[in-house]
Amino acid sequence: MEHSFWHSKWQKNEIGFHEPKGNVLLVKYASFLLCDDSSNSSLKRIFVPLCGKTRDIGWLLSQDCEVVGAELSEVAVVQLFEELGAKPTVTTTSNGKVYAKDGLTVYVGDIFKLTPSDLGDITGVYDRAALVALPSPLREQYAAHLMAITQCAPQLIISFEYDQNEMPGPPFSVNEKTVDSLYAGDYEIKRLERSVLEGGLKGKVDADNLVFALNPI
Ligand SMILES: C[S@@+](CC[C@H](N)C(=O)[O-])C[C@H]1O[C@@H](n2cnc3c(N)ncnc32)[C@H](O)[C@@H]1O
Secondary structure, three states: OOHHHHHHHHHOOOOOOOOOOOOHHHHHHOHHHHOOOOOOOOOOEEEEOOOOOOOHHHHHHHOOOEEEEEEOOHHHHHHHHHHHOOOOEEEEEOOEEEEEEOOEEEEEOOHHHOOHHHHOOOOEEEEEOOHHHOOHHHHHHHHHHHHHHHOOOOEEEEEEEOOOOOOOOOOOOOOHHHHHHHHOOOEEEEEEEEEEOOOOEOOOEOOEEEEEEEEEO
């Protein structure tokens, strides 16, 4: 999608994708990102690509993680910090603005401009409604870029599957085959859940929630 599409969505507050109470599937499966046998007590630093103003960031912070977000819209980022009750410091870099407060850093701008050194040592990626926000060719670029900037950190992906003929995206349908085609060369992929999306997608189309855990090979 063009950047203007998303800027316009935020300007008009057309943000049906935003979950006011956060995502229950993150809470259910977060242990995949937050615990590991080798270093249970070490600090986790989770990257949330295309983060919007998701409440999931607040939840991750409450689990004593550091969180790094990337979001195109400054409107979203301002609201994110307001809703967290946090007054950020804002710095301007050659790539755009960076909002930060305590364990949270959010890059405002195009995710494709981020580098590995911007993100630091990421221990996990939480992708909810990021992959599904992107049309097919861009999705491939996104997957390759995400792996490059996070050094193939483990990923928890929450996507939707539905009949793409029934509705144009976004969100686009991202099923097991798509996740395999993007990531199977670099990750072991496990589907953790398939469940019916109550009420369908946008109340129009039957859809399933899919949750994937990706472990680097
Ligand atoms: C479907 S929303 C999902 C937001 C969030 N992950 C959530 O679960 O609420 C997709 C978000 O990606 C942002 N976005 C789209 N393209 C982007 C890009 N190239 N770089 C950074 N953010 C982008 C949009 O502004 C939008 O907030």
